Amino acid sequence: MPEEVTSLEHPAKPFNEEMLIQRIRNGEHDLFYELIRPYERRVYSTAFAILRNQADAEDVAQEAVLKAFKHIRQFRAEARFSTWLTQITINEARMWRRKEHANIMEPIVDRQDEEGNYTPRDFADWREIPLETLERKEVRQKLADALASLGEKYREIFVLRDMQHLSIEETAKALGISTASVKTRLLRARLMLRDLLAPGFGGSWSSKPFFAKGTKPW
Amino acid sequence: MVVSCEEVWREISNYLDGEVDASLRAAIEEHLRGCKHCTAVLDGTRNVVQLYGDERMFEVPLGFSHRLRRRLEENMPGNRRTFLGWMVAAAAAVLVAGSFEVARSSVFSRPELRSEHAQPGTGVPPDMMVVVSTDGKAFHAAGCPFIHDKVHNRTIQAREALRQGYAPCVRCMKKYLTA
Numbered sequence: 001m002p003e004e005v006t007s008l009e010h011p012a013k014p015f016n017e018e019m020l021i022q023r024i025r026n027g028e029h030d031l032f033y034e035l036i037r038p039y040e041r042r043v044y045s046t047a048f049a050i051l052r053n054q055a056d057a058e059d060v061a062q063e064a065v066l067k068a069f070k071h072i073r074q075f076r077a078e079a080r081f082s083t084w085l086t087q088i089t090i091n092e093a094r095m096w097r098r099k100e101h102a103n104i105m106e107p108i109v110d111r112q113d114e115e116g117n118y119t120p121r122d123f124a125d126w127r128e129i130p131l132e133t134l135e136r137k138e139v140r141q142k143l144a145d146a147l148a149s150l151g152e153k154y155r156e157i158f159v160l161r162d163m164q165h166l167s168i169e170e171t172a173k174a175l176g177i178s179t180a181s182v183k184t185r186l187l188r189a190r191l192m193l194r195d196l197l198a199p200g201f202g203g204s205w206s207s208k209p210f211f212a213k214g215t216k217p218w
Numbered sequence: 219m220v221v222s223c224e225e226v227w228r229e230i231s232n233y234l235d236g237e238v239d240a241s242l243r244a245a246i247e248e249h250l251r252g253c254k255h256c257t258a259v260l261d262g263t264r265n266v267v268q269l270y271g272d273e274r275m276f277e278v279p280l281g282f283s284h285r286l287r288r289r290l291e292e293n294m295p296g297n298r299r300t301f302l303g304w305m306v307a308a309a310a311a312v313l314v315a316g317s318f319e320v321a322r323s324s325v326f327s328r329p330e331l332r333s334e335h336a337q338p339g340t341g342v343p344p345d346m347m348v349v350v351s352t353d354g355k356a357f358h359a360a361g362c363p364f365i366h367d368k369v370h371n372r373t374i375q376a377r378e379a380l381r382q383g384y385a386p387c388v389r390c391m392k393k394y395l396t397a
Contacts, residue, residue, distance in 0.1 A: 032290065117228060162360075165271065168361070183232065187228070190267065193266045197265075
């Protein structure tokens with residue numbers, strides 16, 4: 001018991017992960033729970049980013065974790081376990097979508113030209129960051145809706161980079177694209193989200209100012 | 219070096235990620251001083267990164283962990299041999315889940331401690347977005363393997379991280395520790 005608590009408090013330490021993986025390969029299957037525990041949310045949100053549906057995302061997350069368990073012997077130590085697991089999740093989600101929802105409509109923004117320069121549509125001043133508004137469910141819903149309205153290739157990048165905090169290199173590897181594409185799409189995703197959210201945060205969603213006017217919270 | 223609004227928009231992501239060199243950074247900052255539109259775009263983009271980087275945006279359905287464990291248990295080869303074996307595995311899972319909850323609650327209830335021995339770092343771009351975790355002591359670039367906690371991470375500005383007592387990570391922020 002104390003050993004479990006200690007290792008769970010330091011889930012990010014690579015040597016712990018290596019040791020866990022080795023022990024799982026040697027037959028201590030129950031340790032797999034411990035290995036994936038820090039990544040459960042990441043797996044779910046990756047699937048959700050692609051499928052935009054809770055029930056599908058949960059099914060795919062389960063499939064992906066199960067697949068990782070079954071193929072743990074194929075995992076190569078030169079990659080990070082988290083990147084490998086994310087890759088599996090992305091593949092599972094894409095396969096699921098092709099199989100179950102082949103005719104789903106992609107949002108209009110997906111048809112934008114990726115290589116062209118993106119011009120912000122809105123210059124609303126949104127200086128103050130009302131992080132406290134995240135306590136409000138309707139604000140979280142607005143953010144989720146804005147994200148869902150992006151095309152898949154922007155959504156995936158944004159979720160991996162800015163919500164799961166993967167590096168540019170890891171994101172590129174997980175999606176099988178170049179780091180230059182990651183940077184271009186990430187820029188677009190961030191600017192599109194700003195365009196979608198700035199008017200709301202600049203006015204209607206922030207019913208009262210959180211900080212005195214003209215000051216910054218930092 | 220002088221940069222246009224279009225160039226600023228093109229580099230805004232890299233600027234926030236600390237991925238532009240010193241001369242471009244200086245040129246962007248010079249431009250921002252005189253351009254309200256670009257300042258609005260930068261502020262809004264930073265807010266986007268910060269809002270979505272917050273753990274509260276990372277909701278999973280209620281009971282997700284439990285159902286995932288059950289699904290794994292059903293598919294683990296050793297656990298189907300005997301009823302007793304299954305019970306032991308289930309009990310172990312509950313134990314692991316329980317111990318995690320203990321660890322988690324202790325993280326929440328413990329007052330935040332930062333390292334006494336850390337160096338504050340020099341030349342950290344204050345506008346750069348960095349990742350910190352609730353019970354960590356250092357701030358990181360996204361993707362750093364030294365990020366302590368993968369569940370309770372959030373994205374904040376470097377100046378805020380420094381103000382809260384976080385120190386540059388010895389691995390991913392090494393270049394700010396050379397002094």
